[in-house]
Amino acid sequence: MVAMRQSARLGQLAGIPIGVHWSVLVIMLLLVQGLAQLILPRGAPGHAPAVYWGVAVVVAVLFLTALLAHELAHSLVARHYGVRVRSITLWLLGGVSQLDGEAPHARADLLIALAGPLVSLAGAGVFAAATAAASASGAGPLPVTGLAWLAVVNAILGVFNLLPGAPLDGGRVLAAVVWWMRGDRAAGRRAAGRAGMVLGGLLIAAGFAEILLSGNLSGLWLSALGWFVVAAAHAETTDAVLRKTLAGVRVGDVMTTPPTCGYTSESVGGFVAAVVRHHPHRTFPVLDLDGRLVGLVSLARLAKVPSADRGRVRLGDVSTPVDRTGVLDPADPLIGAAPALQAGGHRLAPVVSDGRLAGIVTSHDVARATELAGLGVTPDRGGAATTSGSQAPADLGR
Structure with a gap:
């Protein structure tokens, strides 16, 4: 309903x-x-x-x-x-x-x-x-x-x-x-x-x-x-x-890994210059210094920070807390996340396994999985559904 x-x-x-x-x-x-x-x-x-x-x-x-x-x-x-x-x-x-x-x-x-x-x-x-x-x-x-x-x-x-x-x-x-x-x-x-x-x-x-x-x-x-x-x-x-x-397709089969992230301690200006301008996403996960997911930050939130303040305002100050965002597990059915992701057009959902950020899923990933299904092919990210927190994100914006 x-x-x-x-x-x-x-x-x-x-x-x-x-x-x-x-x-x-x-x-x-x-x-x-x-x-x-x-x-x-x-x-x-x-x-x-x-x-x-x-x-x-x-x-x-x-x-x-x-x-x-x-x-x-x-x-x-x-x-x-x-x-x-x-x-x-x-x-x-x-x-x-x-x-x-x-x-x-x-x-x-x-x-x-x-x-x-x-x-x-x-x-x-x-x-x-x-x-x-x-x-x-x-x-x-x-x-x-x-x-x-x-x-x-x-x-x-x-x-x-x-x-x-x-x-x-x-x-x-x-x-x-x-x-x-x-x-x-x-x-x-x-x-x-x-x-x-x-x-x-x-x-x-x-x-x-x-x-x-x-x-x-x-x-x-x-x-x-x-x-x-x-x-x-x-x-x-x-x-x-x-x-x-998408019957039988799991979140871990389509998620993008390693995810592009930011840290709570880095400045908005530094993150925009080093990460945002080089990646297509409109929303990014934000981690603390121990690598735990603490929230998400969107381009719209970043744009609200005045240019003169972007060197001193930290991502942790403008990110949306993780308890107010949708968090997925690699083993979750993709169909459960697909409607919300597609409704947002460019929305992003973090994927967490064993307490660690394992990847991200976007509306693009859902569209790709749908098109692959039309070809009779099931998405496969090399066993990503069992990715654990021992694998640290390799593409982190600092």
Whole structure:
């Protein structure tokens, strides 16, 4: 599923870390405004603005709770089948369950995908029943309107997510069905990706048609959603191809060794003159005097140091600490590192073995491994996957 960095941690549910992305604030503001100024006044006129805003906040929180239930259903079913769940993050377009691994078989993949939409549809039923109960008990039009809106929105959420195209849950259902029928996981993911790009294109076209035919700019939201679906579907298709192409390839098979590095004690000016200008990388590992990896330094960070200060500022002062960077092991599957490296274009990941820097992997290494696979050749750096820390980097900038 799509990766999403948490901006704030809310706590844990069933042992799963729950967090939110900053974009949740955007959707909350839009929901509360729409409810307080349009939906609630139309359904229950005659109340003070403060009442509408208060009820709108409660309804919006219930909606986010329903989104969380949707994602929690995915996560609990995934965990039932042995897939570790790293976290759940709520964001602008819903939620993301970060799963560490893949379903063991097609049936598990299908049930994991279906769990979220089924919970949303069940939630729609619960809110619909609550709407009927509130109406029958004479609770008044304001709570009835809020509950009815929650019923309709949860029904829309469940049905929309079942549309057959990645990255929607329906795309994962399609992928699981194709995998089940053909016995090929990668073929299922490719089919879901292609379907997602078609679906996204239709959403974009529908949004523009709404703008042209009705003059309603709300079609921009539909087009924006279609663009997101196309982009995410393309990413999933690319990832499916990579997984098939790079199956069995380890980080140590493609890493560059010995790595080009800098030391914490050397000056920015000296490092730029002696190393940076002669090498193609945009990011470099930084070691301490004992040869241990302490962080990474990028050209962008170096450029922020004023020219007059580059002779006295040390690399250790401007490097990003190693605990904030992704560190790989030579035995790691390359496919695990490939998406992040390719997304950054020129990103670099250090490879550490036995506590020592063994090499580096860049997006160029991933591209080369992919092209070699097209030739039917597996990358081989002469047993680099077993490189140990006893081999000191031979190309160190001092």
